[in-house]
Amino acid sequence: MTGFGGLMLSHFQALLLFAAIISLAFGFLGRRRPKDRISYILWSFFLFLVVGIGIGWLMYPFSR
């Protein structure tokens, strides 16, 4: 990061950060008990990654 406004993330880093942040919010808003929250956060995070990477590979043949 080179000063504010220079935050450079790779595609995968952006995906990881986005998935982690949104999964955290979903877990806390969607579930009440701590145990349920943790499992929901992990499951949501996993699905974000799988779907994101899956769509990435689906688009790969059209990328060039």
Add this chain to the structure above:
Amino acid sequence: MTDETPVSAPEEPPIAAPAPRSRQDYALALAIAGWFLPGLGHLLQRMWGRALVVFVVVGMLVVVGAGMRGTVFTAHGNDAFDTLGYVADLGTGSFYFVARALERTGPDTSHANGDYGTRFLATAGVLNLLAALHAFEAARGRKA
């Protein structure tokens, strides 16, 4: 003489009893508070964990989105997509002005990073609207 009145079956409560008017107004006020300052709607209902998470998550999305030089849309958009982006960005409430203040150098969507930043900012707004709706429903007693 005994009382021969038949015992009637207990009256079943309605499935979703309408909330009293004052409660509706209170819930609406909480939703607006939650929209204006992310997490405030939950904080006022003493949902500490949710309040903190909403505040931090929306704040992080805004800071990262602006840091990646995403577009913070204004009311003077060129097309319908700009207007939609503006509505989404406004969903962050007061954090919209934080994003405007942080992004002094303007957006840079010539790289993927800037585009991702735009999505981060829009997601922050939509997520905050979702949280405000959750605070509204919780205040009405629908869910928590």
